[in-house]
Amino acid sequence: MTICATRLEAAAAAVTVVSADQAVTDWSARYFGPWWNAVDVPSESICASPLVHGVVSPEQYAEAALTVTQSPHTSTTYAKAQTLVARDTAEGVIRAVSPQEGLAYRSEPGSARLTVYGCATEPVATATARLAREVMRGVLLRSGWSVLHASAVVQDGRVVLTFGRKGAGKTTTALALANQDGWELLANDRVFVRPGESGGVDVLPWPSAAAVGLGLLDALHWFDIARERLRSGEALHPTQDQRVTDALLVGCREPLWESGRELKAQVFPDQFGRWFGLRLATGGGAAALLFPRVEAEAVPATAGGGRSLGEHDFMSGETEDRYPDLFEVARVDGGGTAESRQEVMRRLALLPHHSVVLGHDIAANAGFLTKLTGSA
Structure with missing residues (x-):
């Protein structure tokens, strides 16, 4: 065989x-x-x-x-x-x-x-x-890595990490930057982090399918690409709701909602490159932290009320209840050791922190974010 x-x-x-x-x-x-x-x-x-x-x-x-x-x-x-x-x-x-x-x-x-x-x-x-x-x-x-709940993009080895609760704008921020020349997508929702030997924080990707709303697909100019791919017989991730597929096929670009939850396209990691031309990064060193919120009519700008990284930004056994360590393949807390998390937090606290408000204009968001993080 x-x-x-x-x-x-x-x-x-x-x-x-x-x-x-x-x-x-x-x-x-x-x-x-x-x-x-x-x-x-x-x-x-x-x-x-x-x-x-x-x-x-x-x-x-x-x-x-x-x-x-x-x-x-x-x-x-x-x-x-x-x-x-x-x-x-x-x-x-x-x-x-x-x-x-x-x-x-x-x-x-x-x-x-x-x-x-x-x-x-x-x-x-x-x-x-x-x-x-x-x-x-x-x-x-x-081996000493921990898991952070963050999206991440890379430019010249410098990683920009974006934090926030579900719906805060992590995906919008990451894809707005990753869709620009010179940037690479490292992760959509979480990353591995570890104190580096040089005194910084090393970052690795956590591969996963990405949930992208129909409105964001359209704003990124990806909607028609996805539609044509589906019409040619290709498919998005099987966890995608059939109503999203139907909307893409008929050209409905308005966001879909069910009980207050947006139904989104589920993009395979390889489709970022094959369909949309993004480059995927394999790692880098943390350089800046972003804390966004998205308001439909907002002009991208820095915002007050900034916050810093906390223990709640790390994944843990309690946040991994969908895939508990049933088969004893991890044998440690799902977010890493307490010592590793504490040292990562200490080092990340020394990096630039930016609280920002973003709108629905992806090009404006990307230009603002590139300028903001360019010297980080």
């Missing part, structure tokens, strides 16, 4: 995704891309660990699921799905099954090997990529 393998690398950490189904490894390659230096490797050069194996086989899924249900098990929620979990402490194995998703899991924390079983390619590919990211996160966290 031919085994396909994609190796992911970030800093000194590495994880290999393997599968007999190339679509599974291709999914990880496009999801992590240049952010985590995703490259195909020959099967004979596969490292022993860490390893995430995606298996598309109804028979093996059924066998793995039966092993869980016939063993003493507990029930929990993982990735929004009911998941049954059986732990064999003597064997050092954690087994689980999510019947609704048609996925089963086998984790061997001691050897850093994790297998995902399923009946269909796309669910297996999605779960395999998600768990490969969780394995990588564990390796990085145990």
Whole structure:
């Protein structure tokens, strides 16, 4: 049997995704891309660990699921799905099954090997990529990195970090800058950070799909590009609401809302480059902090009421309840050690802080932000 393998690398950490189904490894390659230096490797050069194996086989899924249900098990929620979990402490194995998703899991924390079983390619590919990211996160966290809730862009190795609660304008800020010459997108929603040897803060990307509202797509001049790509048969991330897809196809540019929540396009990481021409950065050093708010008719400007970085800006176990460390791949707090977070906060406090108000004019926002952060 031919085994396909994609190796992911970030800093000194590495994880290999393997599968007999190339679509599974291709999914990880496009999801992590240049952010985590995703490259195909020959099967004979596969490292022993860490390893995430995606298996598309109804028979093996059924066998793995039966092993869980016939063993003493507990029930929990993982990735929004009911998941049954059986732990064999003597064997050092954690087994689980999510019947609704048609996925089963086998984790061997001691050897850093994790297998995902399923009946269909796309669910297996999605779960395999998600768990490969969780394995990588564990390796990085145990190496002294922490996770910040921030978007990030890079210019000449200088990272501008943008903070704020959901809807504050992190994505608007990041994409307005990343869409300009000389800038690269490092992350849409969160980043890895670590005290650097030179006294600064090193920053790495956290690969993820990006939620972009229809209005922002239009303001960036990306709406028509996305529409034509969809019409030609390509697709955005499968978590996207069908109503967003329908709106794009018929050319409806007005924001879509449901119960106070905006429904947004879900952009694959690789689509930033292939569709919209953005460059993705692999890292850099923190240079400035932005704290935006967006007001529709505002002229971009600095604002009063500035704030500084706080513990709440870091991800933690409490903020990672959708993907708890069920398979013991991280084995540390989801946001990193307290010591690392405190030192990162101390160093970031020394950098320029800018509270800003932005409008809906992306070109004006980009010009203002470029000038503001250009000397940071």
